[in-house]
Amino acid sequence: MTDFDQNVRQPIFRRGKQRRGIYLLPNLFTSAALFGGFFAIVQAMNGRFELASVAIFVAIVLDGLDGRVARLTHTQSEFGAEYDSLSDMVSFGVAPALIAYVWALQGLGKLGWIAAFVYCVGAALRLARFNTQMEMTDKRYFKGLPSPAAAALIAGLVWVLTEYGVSGSHVRWLMFTATVFAGLTMVSSIRYYSGKDINLRRSVPFVVVFLIAMGFVLIAYSPPEVLFSAVTLYALSGYVMAGWTLLRKYRRDALPIADEGKDG
Numbered sequence: 001m002t003d004f005d006q007n008v009r010q011p012i013f014r015r016g017k018q019r020r021g022i023y024l025l026p027n028l029f030t031s032a033a034l035f036g037g038f039f040a041i042v043q044a045m046n047g048r049f050e051l052a053s054v055a056i057f058v059a060i061v062l063d064g065l066d067g068r069v070a071r072l073t074h075t076q077s078e079f080g081a082e083y084d085s086l087s088d089m090v091s092f093g094v095a096p097a098l099i100a101y102v103w104a105l106q107g108l109g110k111l112g113w114i115a116a117f118v119y120c121v122g123a124a125l126r127l128a129r130f131n132t133q134m135e136m137t138d139k140r141y142f143k144g145l146p147s148p149a150a151a152a153l154i155a156g157l158v159w160v161l162t163e164y165g166v167s168g169s170h171v172r173w174l175m176f177t178a179t180v181f182a183g184l185t186m187v188s189s190i191r192y193y194s195g196k197d198i199n200l201r202r203s204v205p206f207v208v209v210f211l212i213a214m215g216f217v218l219i220a221y222s223p224p225e226v227l228f229s230a231v232t233l234y235a236l237s238g239y240v241m242a243g244w245t246l247l248r249k250y251r252r253d254a255l256p257i258a259d260e261g262k263d264g
Contacts, residue, residue, distance in 0.1 A: 023077055026067070026080050030063070030084050032062045033091055034059075040052040040059070040091070043055060049102075052158070053155040053159035056092075056095060056151050057227065060152055063084070063148055067084070081131075088148070089123065093124055096151040104169065104171060104176075108176060118179070120183075122185075122186040126187055139194065142191065142193075143191060145192060145235060152228075153228075154179060157178055
């Protein structure tokens with residue numbers, strides 16, 4: 001074998017043993033989101049519920065960034081998708097359920113931890129369904145309330161009431177209702193707008209930019225109230241859309257019957 005042959009074959013041999021690496025940048029955001037969920041759990045156990053709620057919202061922002069960073073940098077991977085799901089389960093499944101239970105639901109006894117479990121299993125089933133039906137669903141809509149929105153609903157309620165000095169023991173049934181509502185809505189078939197069809201590279205009217213700026217001003221002025229109001233409207237929007245769809249279907253089905261009555 002000549003020296004030239006050795007130089008040619010050696011890289012091929014090394015390539016066969018080369019390990020597949022993990023993309024660093026998007027997984028840094030996923031790890032940070034996971035840390036946010038873990039930090040929220042720790043703060044809830046220490047009775048610092050305001051910090052725990054803020055950590056959930058920070059995790060939501062970071063979770064929204066990791067996928068976009070992966071797409072922009074072309075660093076999507078199967079590992080990243082699986083890691084993101086596990087991070088979501090901790091940050092948007094376990095952490096909000098624990099916060100709700102420690103802050104208010106534990107005073108309800110069995111009903112309290114049952115409500116927390118309904119939320120937790122709802123988040124798990126929602127994530128599993130999303131992963132298995134990703135290619136079969138309309139990209140413009142989510143099927144069921146997204147787990148980050150459900151987590152924001154629970155954390156936002158705790159944050160707002162804590163901000164006003166309301167104790168969890170005084171609003172146990174309110175938290176019970178919100179927790180069960182979020183858990184069941186996650187596994188429902190109600191559609192929620194995803195926003196994935198929004199083209200950020202497209203030009204928009206000046207008023208749109210102004211409204212976005214005003215939105216940031218409102219959030220900066222009163223974060224808990226504005227964020228909780230926004231996520232509550234989003235959580236209810238799916239039911240409004242479903243009701244409107246059923247109403248239109250009812251009217252469409254009733255028209256032929258009305259026309260037949262006129263002909264007779």
